[in-house]
Amino acid sequence: MNHPVWDLPFLGSGWIIGIISIIHVSIAHLVVGAGIWLAVMEGRAQRAADGEQQAWLRGRTKALLWLSSIFGATTGVGIWVAIGLVNPTATQHLIRAFVMAWAIEWLLFVGEMATLIALVRAYDRLQPRQRLILYWLYALCAWLSLVVINGIVAFMLSPGQGWTTTHAMWDGFFNATYLPSLLLRTFVALALGGLWALAAGGTADPALKPRILRPTALLVLAGVLLTVPAGWYYFQSFPPAARELVLGNLKGTTGLAQGFRWALLGLGAYLLPGLLVLWALFAPRSFRRPVAVLGLLLACWGFGGFEWIREVARKPFVIREVMYSNGIRVDQVAGYQANGFLPQNAWARTFAASKGDTDLAKGEAILRSQCLACHTRDGYRSLKALTATNSEEDNVLLIQGLRELDPALNPYLDRMPPFAGTEQEAEWVGKYLGSLKAK
Amino acid sequence: MTPLPIPLPDPLPLPMHPGALKALLLVTFTLHLMAVNLGVGGSLIAAVHALRGKPKDRELVRRLAPLLPGAVTFAITLGVAPLLFVQLTYGPFFYTASVLTAVPWLALIFLLMAGYVLLYRFVGSAGSETLHAASGIGAALLLLSVGLMLVNVTTLSLRPDLWAAQAAASPHGLRMNTLDPTLWPRYLHLGVGIVAVAGLLLAGWGAWRSHTYARQAGLRWFIATTASQAAWGTWLLVKQPAPVLDLLLDGRSAASLSLWISTALGALALLMAIPASQDGSRPQAVWAPFGLGLASTLGMILLRDQARDAALAAFGFHPGALPYKTDWLSLGVFGLTFLGLAVLLIVVLRWVMPPAASAKEEAP
Ligand code: HEM
Numbered sequence: 001m002n003h004p005v006w007d008l009p010f011l012g013s014g015w016i017i018g019i020i021s022i023i024h025v026s027i028a029h030l031v032v033g034a035g036i037w038l039a040v041m042e043g044r045a046q047r048a049a050d051g052e053q054q055a056w057l058r059g060r061t062k063a064l065l066w067l068s069s070i071f072g073a074t075t076g077v078g079i080w081v082a083i084g085l086v087n088p089t090a091t092q093h094l095i096r097a098f099v100m101a102w103a104i105e106w107l108l109f110v111g112e113m114a115t116l117i118a119l120v121r122a123y124d125r126l127q128p129r130q131r132l133i134l135y136w137l138y139a140l141c142a143w144l145s146l147v148v149i150n151g152i153v154a155f156m157l158s159p160g161q162g163w164t165t166t167h168a169m170w171d172g173f174f175n176a177t178y179l180p181s182l183l184l185r186t187f188v189a190l191a192l193g194g195l196w197a198l199a200a201g202g203t204a205d206p207a208l209k210p211r212i213l214r215p216t217a218l219l220v221l222a223g224v225l226l227t228v229p230a231g232w233y234y235f236q237s238f239p240p241a242a243r244e245l246v247l248g249n250l251k252g253t254t255g256l257a258q259g260f261r262w263a264l265l266g267l268g269a270y271l272l273p274g275l276l277v278l279w280a281l282f283a284p285r286s287f288r289r290p291v292a293v294l295g296l297l298l299a300c301w302g303f304g305g306f307e308w309i310r311e312v313a314r315k316p317f318v319i320r321e322v323m324y325s326n327g328i329r330v331d332q333v334a335g336y337q338a339n340g341f342l343p344q345n346a347w348a349r350t351f352a353a354s355k356g357d358t359d360l361a362k363g364e365a366i367l368r369s370q371c372l373a374c375h376t377r378d379g380y381r382s383l384k385a386l387t388a389t390n391s392e393e394d395n396v397l398l399i400q401g402l403r404e405l406d407p408a409l410n411p412y413l414d415r416m417p418p419f420a421g422t423e424q425e426a427e428w429v430g431k432y433l434g435s436l437k438a439k
Numbered sequence: 440m441t442p443l444p445i446p447l448p449d450p451l452p453l454p455m456h457p458g459a460l461k462a463l464l465l466v467t468f469t470l471h472l473m474a475v476n477l478g479v480g481g482s483l484i485a486a487v488h489a490l491r492g493k494p495k496d497r498e499l500v501r502r503l504a505p506l507l508p509g510a511v512t513f514a515i516t517l518g519v520a521p522l523l524f525v526q527l528t529y530g531p532f533f534y535t536a537s538v539l540t541a542v543p544w545l546a547l548i549f550l551l552m553a554g555y556v557l558l559y560r561f562v563g564s565a566g567s568e569t570l571h572a573a574s575g576i577g578a579a580l581l582l583l584s585v586g587l588m589l590v591n592v593t594t595l596s597l598r599p600d601l602w603a604a605q606a607a608a609s610p611h612g613l614r615m616n617t618l619d620p621t622l623w624p625r626y627l628h629l630g631v632g633i634v635a636v637a638g639l640l641l642a643g644w645g646a647w648r649s650h651t652y653a654r655q656a657g658l659r660w661f662i663a664t665t666a667s668q669a670a671w672g673t674w675l676l677v678k679q680p681a682p683v684l685d686l687l688l689d690g691r692s693a694a695s696l697s698l699w700i701s702t703a704l705g706a707l708a709l710l711m712a713i714p715a716s717q718d719g720s721r722p723q724a725v726w727a728p729f730g731l732g733l734a735s736t737l738g739m740i741l742l743r744d745q746a747r748d749a750a751l752a753a754f755g756f757h758p759g760a761l762p763y764k765t766d767w768l769s770l771g772v773f774g775l776t777f778l779g780l781a782v783l784l785i786v787v788l789r790w791v792m793p794p795a796a797s798a799k800e801e802a803p
Binding site: 002003004005006007008009016020066069070071073074075076077078080081082084085088089091092093095096097099100101102103104106107108109110111113114115117118121122125126127130134137167168169170329346347349350351353354 | 442443444445446447449450451452453454505508509512513515516517518519520522523524526527530531533534535537538539541544545547548551552555556559602603606607610611612766768769770772773776777780783784787790791
């Protein structure tokens, strides 16, 4: 990491991204699905001249504006803030590579907000036909923003040979996992949006309830069922190394493997709403809101599990084969190993100087820049605990071993980046690791 | 002296000429700030009138309140674009500053969310008998504190010479940029300016909708806040680092001209606003201070950018010299999306605009 490090004890800064993104990503997909649902339902209600249902849908439109403007937009900004804090070097690289995609996404987001605000604030002034067009335009803008952001997220997992040589944005954008990921996310959006709608419909007037719940339940069912083949297709499109990483962890016993089990349980939980909505389909009058809320929570768990697996599948990279999680580019490693990390990283030097430039200070400075992206000293993935039984000698040998670039000689390369520094620097880090025990 | 810890720029080139990026930054930032003026400044004004609670104040709040949440939504949405462009051009400075003051910077999100929830509460109460003035005040203060977090990072990003001390004093990023003497005057200058422009917008709305009280109250807000800028603006000016101060006072450079012209425009707006706010003045009298005040704001936005580049030039950074490689394909897709969206917005606006006749209705 070329920038200063935000040293967040115990939790580790990565969790900040995790917490904010799971909320944001769930809401963001939900509003895409809800937009499609609203447009479909409004069209049906207009064709059936069902004024009661249209009035009810108007209430949902307001709720959607509330949800997407207060929580969707603010958590979206929150992700920007969080990734810039936790991994500024990677954020800067991604922004340089994809700024025009984000600019396009931003236009679409403005379109989303504008159509939704127009619908809510000027509902009475609009002809029914104009209203329906606006509903569809909102849905289109919302879905297109997914079409755009999906390219960047998929890029991080599978940037592809093309981009690595040309650095042309669209080469990276339409990458190997792009299409399967888009399909998968679209179906997830339908499921989440539909469940949100069922939660609202659960308290609707008894006479109105079946007219809302039946079509909505079908939408959720379709979303859940279609997610399954899309998920399979998505997994098949992974780069082979990423697929091996996932499969390997299914059997392992490390901390990572435990996380995988939670994620897999979530994928199972994702299917349950498919059963719950049968209730709304066949006995809509007795269907209750808490059932839909439960379904929504289960689906979010599953979706969170999916996002977690996707993140882990690119470890130890932020951008697979391009940049490691600690912000060091693959093409920088050789230079750092030959000429030293400290001489080329102003912030690590500044930190070491602030602590008197002792060997321990230099070790800590390098460790902050290269290791805190994934570890804490004594909390999440604690370095103190992981090295509890090591002697100082063991630690030094371990870090010096991490310099090895050949996977046959460095068994850690599937989860940790190589150590990007000289033998001497590795020794400082090893010594600092040893000193954690005394603290 | 050891060199300052300014991180290396990213190796990828910019996707277009840095001048074009600067233009996009300035345009989107101006739009952002206008929405902030309306939404955040408007919230404070509405909340204070709600607190006064006289019938004409309540009526004003009732008319003003429904505009506020949408304006804040746009303040956020339109803030994302300059956030992108600032990172693109000023990345090494922006990221470093935000990491060094990470906790206040991250707090921005929670302040924003809390302020927004309270604002919806306030606005929701505007239609009913009991007006939640306290929610309104809370919302306005929270949203204004979001502005403080932005000023905090912006000021720190301009002072690489303070970074090492800030990092040593605050390894976990808890501290604000209090080592920098421009933090508070800059915040006061901007915060007061936000309320001033909100006052102007209110006055303009009052003149357009023939709402006498809105027109006069708006001008009074503008007058009181702008008069106080003599203190905040001067304080901010004298606390500028030497290279920036020299440039601003030289009377020849573009930055210096921006400073003096926009100050003069603001002072003129203030002088003309006083008679226009009196009882019996003509509604049209609003437009001169309105136009001058907005022109002054635009000048200040330019000045802010020129002062930033002057501050960073002192540390050897010149945004105009960044390497770039124009990505025409992406620009084309962007342009088409923009056109499509513009057409859409025009059509939608034509659908939803109230007919001209009802726009002229006299306020009770
Ligand atoms: C709603 C509360 C907000 C207020 C009161 C506010 C106010 C301000 C103020 C006063 C500045 C000027 C700072 C300075 O020059 O020191 C500013 C700049 C900025 N704001 Fe906002 N803002 C708000 C929300 C946001 C949000 C949510 C975002 C992000 C999406 C944002 C993005 C930005 C950016 C990127 C700049 C810097 C532009 C530049 O340096 O050229 N703002 N804002």
